[in-house]
Amino acid sequence: MLTVEQAQEAVLASVSVLPSERMSLLEALGCVLAEPVVAGIPLPPFDNSAMDGFAVVAEDTRGATAAAPRGLTVVGDIPAGTVPGRRVGAGMAARIMTGAPVPEGADAVVMVEQSRPGAGGTVEILAPAKPGDNIRRMGDDVAARQTALPPGQVLGPSELGLAAALGCTHVVATRRPRVAIVTTGSELANPGEELKPGAIYDSNQVSIAGCVLRSGCEVARRLHAGDDEPAIEEAIRGCADADLIVTAGGVSVGDYDQVKAVLARLGEVKFWRVLMKPGKPVAFGSVLGRPVFGLPGNPVSALVTFELLVAPALRKMSGRQNCLPPTARATLLAGVRHEPGRREYLQAFTRYAGDGCVVEPSGKQGSALLTSAVGANSLLVIPEECEGLGAGEQVTVVLTAPETALDRGGATCGTRPR
Amino acid sequence: MLTVEQAQEAVLASVSVLPSERMSLLEALGCVLAEPVVAGIPLPPFDNSAMDGFAVVAEDTRGATAAAPRGLTVVGDIPAGTVPGRRVGAGMAARIMTGAPVPEGADAVVMVEQSRPGAGGTVEILAPAKPGDNIRRMGDDVAARQTALPPGQVLGPSELGLAAALGCTHVVATRRPRVAIVTTGSELANPGEELKPGAIYDSNQVSIAGCVLRSGCEVARRLHAGDDEPAIEEAIRGCADADLIVTAGGVSVGDYDQVKAVLARLGEVKFWRVLMKPGKPVAFGSVLGRPVFGLPGNPVSALVTFELLVAPALRKMSGRQNCLPPTARATLLAGVRHEPGRREYLQAFTRYAGDGCVVEPSGKQGSALLTSAVGANSLLVIPEECEGLGAGEQVTVVLTAPETALDRGGATCGTRPR
Numbered sequence: 001m002l003t004v005e006q007a008q009e010a011v012l013a014s015v016s017v018l019p020s021e022r023m024s025l026l027e028a029l030g031c032v033l034a035e036p037v038v039a040g041i042p043l044p045p046f047d048n049s050a051m052d053g054f055a056v057v058a059e060d061t062r063g064a065t066a067a068a069p070r071g072l073t074v075v076g077d078i079p080a081g082t083v084p085g086r087r088v089g090a091g092m093a094a095r096i097m098t099g100a101p102v103p104e105g106a107d108a109v110v111m112v113e114q115s116r117p118g119a120g121g122t123v124e125i126l127a128p129a130k131p132g133d134n135i136r137r138m139g140d141d142v143a144a145r146q147t148a149l150p151p152g153q154v155l156g157p158s159e160l161g162l163a164a165a166l167g168c169t170h171v172v173a174t175r176r177p178r179v180a181i182v183t184t185g186s187e188l189a190n191p192g193e194e195l196k197p198g199a200i201y202d203s204n205q206v207s208i209a210g211c212v213l214r215s216g217c218e219v220a221r222r223l224h225a226g227d228d229e230p231a232i233e234e235a236i237r238g239c240a241d242a243d244l245i246v247t248a249g250g251v252s253v254g255d256y257d258q259v260k261a262v263l264a265r266l267g268e269v270k271f272w273r274v275l276m277k278p279g280k281p282v283a284f285g286s287v288l289g290r291p292v293f294g295l296p297g298n299p300v301s302a303l304v305t306f307e308l309l310v311a312p313a314l315r316k317m318s319g320r321q322n323c324l325p326p327t328a329r330a331t332l333l334a335g336v337r338h339e340p341g342r343r344e345y346l347q348a349f350t351r352y353a354g355d356g357c358v359v360e361p362s363g364k365q366g367s368a369l370l371t372s373a374v375g376a377n378s379l380l381v382i383p384e385e386c387e388g389l390g391a392g393e394q395v396t397v398v399l400t401a402p403e404t405a406l407d408r409g410g411a412t413c414g415t416r417p418r
Numbered sequence: 419m420l421t422v423e424q425a426q427e428a429v430l431a432s433v434s435v436l437p438s439e440r441m442s443l444l445e446a447l448g449c450v451l452a453e454p455v456v457a458g459i460p461l462p463p464f465d466n467s468a469m470d471g472f473a474v475v476a477e478d479t480r481g482a483t484a485a486a487p488r489g490l491t492v493v494g495d496i497p498a499g500t501v502p503g504r505r506v507g508a509g510m511a512a513r514i515m516t517g518a519p520v521p522e523g524a525d526a527v528v529m530v531e532q533s534r535p536g537a538g539g540t541v542e543i544l545a546p547a548k549p550g551d552n553i554r555r556m557g558d559d560v561a562a563r564q565t566a567l568p569p570g571q572v573l574g575p576s577e578l579g580l581a582a583a584l585g586c587t588h589v590v591a592t593r594r595p596r597v598a599i600v601t602t603g604s605e606l607a608n609p610g611e612e613l614k615p616g617a618i619y620d621s622n623q624v625s626i627a628g629c630v631l632r633s634g635c636e637v638a639r640r641l642h643a644g645d646d647e648p649a650i651e652e653a654i655r656g657c658a659d660a661d662l663i664v665t666a667g668g669v670s671v672g673d674y675d676q677v678k679a680v681l682a683r684l685g686e687v688k689f690w691r692v693l694m695k696p697g698k699p700v701a702f703g704s705v706l707g708r709p710v711f712g713l714p715g716n717p718v719s720a721l722v723t724f725e726l727l728v729a730p731a732l733r734k735m736s737g738r739q740n741c742l743p744p745t746a747r748a749t750l751l752a753g754v755r756h757e758p759g760r761r762e763y764l765q766a767f768t769r770y771a772g773d774g775c776v777v778e779p780s781g782k783q784g785s786a787l788l789t790s791a792v793g794a795n796s797l798l799v800i801p802e803e804c805e806g807l808g809a810g811e812q813v814t815v816v817l818t819a820p821e822t823a824l825d826r827g828g829a830t831c832g833t834r835p836r
Contacts, residue, residue, distance in 0.1 A: 025609075025624050025628075026624065026627055026628065026631065026637075029628050029631055029632065030632075041613065043788070044618060044786070045613060045617075045618060046615075046616070050786065052670055052675075079604065079605075079645065080603055080604065080605035080616075080645075081603065081604040081605030081606070081616050081617055081645075082604075082605075082616050083615045083616045098670060098715070098716075099603070099605050099618065099715070100605070100616065101615070101616050136784075136786055140784075140787070141784075141786065141787045141788060141789050142789060148789070148792075149792065153792070153793070156628065156632065156819060157624075157625040157626070157627075157628030157629045157632060157721065158625060158628075158717075158718075158721055158765075158788060158791030158792055158794065159791075159792055159793075160624050160625060160628050161621040161622065161624055161625025161628070161717055161721070161788055161791075162621065162788040162789065162791075162792060163609075163624075164609045164619055164620065164621040164623070164624040164625070165618070165619050165621035165717065165788055166609075166619065167607075167609050167610065167611075167613060167619045168609055168610075169609045169610040185498055185499065185517070186497065186498065186499040186500075187497075187498035187499030187500075187517050187518070188499070189585075191443075191581075191582045191584075191585050191586055191587045192585065192586075192587040193585075195459065195463060195585065197464075197501045197519070198464070198498075198499050198500050198501045198518065198519050199463075199499055200462060200463060200517065200583070201582055201583050201584065201585045202582065203579040203580065203582040203583035204579065205582070206443050206444065206575075206578050206579055206581075206582040207575045207576060207578060207579025207582070208575070209444055209575075210443075210444065210447050210574065210575030210576075210578050210579070211575045213444065213447055214447065214448075214574065214575060219444075227497065227498075227499075252470055252516060257470075297516070297517070298516075299576075299579055299583065300576075303575065303576055303579070326770075326821060326822075328770055347576075352744075352746055356774065366554075366558075366559075368462070368468065368554055368559065369558070369559045370461070370559060370560075370576060370579055370580040370583055371559050371560060371566070371580065373576030373577075373579075373580075374566075374567065374571070374576060374577055374580060375571070375577075376576065399821075401574060402820045402821045403744065403817075403820045403821065404744075
């Protein structure tokens with residue numbers, strides 16, 4: 001049986017980065033750049049004022065003070081977006097706004113706060129300026145023909161803003177993975193339907209779709225199939241428009257666990273068990289030329305195997321450089337017991353306290369107990385051979401919702417209000 | 419002038435949680451629950467098997483070993499989703515699948531791995547079972563009529579899965595804030611258009627929209643207005659369908675900074691300067707009964723003021739409990755200088771290294787230098803009166819992309835590939 005690391009390695013070796021496509025800047029939010037953004041213009045495109053004030057010849061302001069101001073003749077007014085009308089020569093000043101082009105002849109801008117109106121169309125400068133003061137030079141941010149954003153760059157708000165500043169409306173980025181979800185099991189009813197005796201509501205379709213969306217990927221389709229092989233096969237064949245297929249249920253050892261058989265017949269099963277708890281009966285392979293994961297049907301097992309195995313595959317397909325889930329070290333707040341054997345992952349809540357993280361399991365644990373995962377933002381890792389961990393020990397946590405794990409103080413943006 | 423904390427306090431005191439609405443489970447991903455999810459059924463809905471195996475009377479298996487197995491007559495087969503056909507009495511066993519209802523009479527399930535086929539329709543049990551073994555009791559996860567998810571709960575994949583498991587198709591959650599973005603300045607050209615002399619491309623519309631979307635909110639509209647008050651007023655009046663309005667540019671002290679004047683005339687300006695760098699000229703107030711932020715036009719200033727002031731407002735409006743941006747302590751990798759006065763926020767890259775975080779500024783800083791923000795995932799805080807920070811000092815960072823700050827090792831999911 002593979003360890004989690006061996007399984008992750010097998011998954012990452014097997015999946016490939018998806019093709020790139022041209023998309024609008026906001027469509028590309030969170031995507032990974034596939035072709036560089038090369039500056040077609042310098043940024044800023046021209047020397048411009050960093051302040052509202054007066055464009056001057058610096059030499060004219062030498063020794064200026066409030067007590068001994070230098071009077072200059074105001075020869076123009078340069079709002080942002082206009083072109084300066086005339087040269088600023090010795091003894092002259094042009095009123096200039098932030099972002100407006102610096103007029104020919106001027107070599108400094110005096111902030112409006114260091115000036116006051118003078119008599120008869122003049123301005124009094126109250127402090128000396130050095131050449132270059134308050135001027136943003138053409139190309140200071142990005143030189144023309146420079147690579148502003150390299151391939152591999154994840155596109156957040158600032159990166160998209162830089163592309164827009166260079167005049168781009170689109171970028172070429174790796175396509176978002178489209179994921180198909182197939183839940184199996186004739187015991188499953190759709191939420192909202194009447195629950196017949198012996199049936200339960202299908203929660204995996206929603207929770208796996210939530211994981212897919214939270215990973216920045218798209219849900220291509222959600223299907224349900226019973227326990228018979230033909231139905232499962234038909235459902236999986238219906239997923240040809242997805243980049244990756246996730247099934248839930250039907251990968252254990254029982255007679256009614258048909259998913260593994262269908263995957264083996266339609267494609268290749270690379271592994272079907274991993275030395276972990278929960279999540280031991282998890283399959284990975286390929287069908288229809290696409291990676292496929294057979295997750296266990298227990299809802300907590302499905303969540304854990306998604307985070308540890310499916311999410312890394314989606315990160316690699318998205319073009320990310322580092323694909324493993326983020327981890328941190330944390331101080332354990334309450335002891336936990338463990339039966340040596342498989343590595344165990346407990347649903348847990350990690351938060352930032354002072355100079356480091358602390359972690360505690362989030363309620364009664366069990367692969368079928370969804371309440372243990374409510375409010376959890378991490379998985380507490382219990383090593384294979386350990387017989388338990390004591391309060392105060394340093395442990396490793398896998399962060400499934402990192403935005404809450406480094407939060408200010410004890411409260412956490414409402415993720416765990418109870 | 420307000421400090422950042424005073425400004426945040428004024429913002430949070432002024433904005434209100436938005437109304438709630440009924441939404442489908444996946445629409446609610448990332449939203450905050452407004453009405454409790456109360457269990458209409460127990461979870462699980464009936465006693466069921468945790469394993470594939472045989473439902474037995476535990477007493478029948480006492481002392482069973484591989485050498486001395488107990489033979490039981492197989493009286494039935496219970497796939498998941500069916501109702502057991504007959505009672506399991508002494509000397510009997512029913513083949514049972516994971517999730518199937520435990521038949522009347524049986525009080526334990528023996529894993530299939532601890533059995534082997536016997537002669538003539540019997541099964542041999544190879545290990546003793548205790549009453550309750552491998553049985554998941556009705557209501558063990560959630561009792562009927564129990565509050566499964568309380569108001570205030572942030573809805574992630576597991577919380578939505580729990581709601582689905584209880585049969586819910588919809589929840590009542592706080593509406594996602596809809597944000598209108600108005601950029602001002604007659605120097606701005608739309609990306610893709612020809613750049614006339616003196617003009618620059620509008621980057622704020624895209625980067626602010628990116629920040630809004632990354633906050634889990636919606637962009638109601640994106641508008642551009644020139645520098646004249648009537649145009650700005652018309653644009654702001656066109657934002658009545660938004661829950662919050664963000665403008666960029668036009669809040670400084672110059673003659674062409676008209677946004678502040680329009681806001682004061684249409685509504686109320688609560689503050690218009692904050693003791694921070696960049697971002698001093700930032701306005702907050704209300705127009706049309708909606709909160710409005712006037713962000714500075716410099717692109718980096720707009721990003722910083724969004725994270726520190728607008729994002730907290732959006733979190734409160736979304737129903738989150740803790741609204742301030744997540745922060746962490748980190749070890750500074752390279753010294754930085756600072757002119758005492760305003761608190762400064764440098765674009766920085768924080769990563770997890772060993773047992774704690776380290777941080778370094780991300781390139782040449784400047785309120786107009788978007789390249790400083792490329793690949794940054796945090797803001798390095800330099801206190802007001804400090805004259806600089808040395809390498810090795812413990813500093814505070816505001817995390818703008820926390821998912822990369824706690825990443826495994828030095829590499830970071832590709833956020834900073836260079």
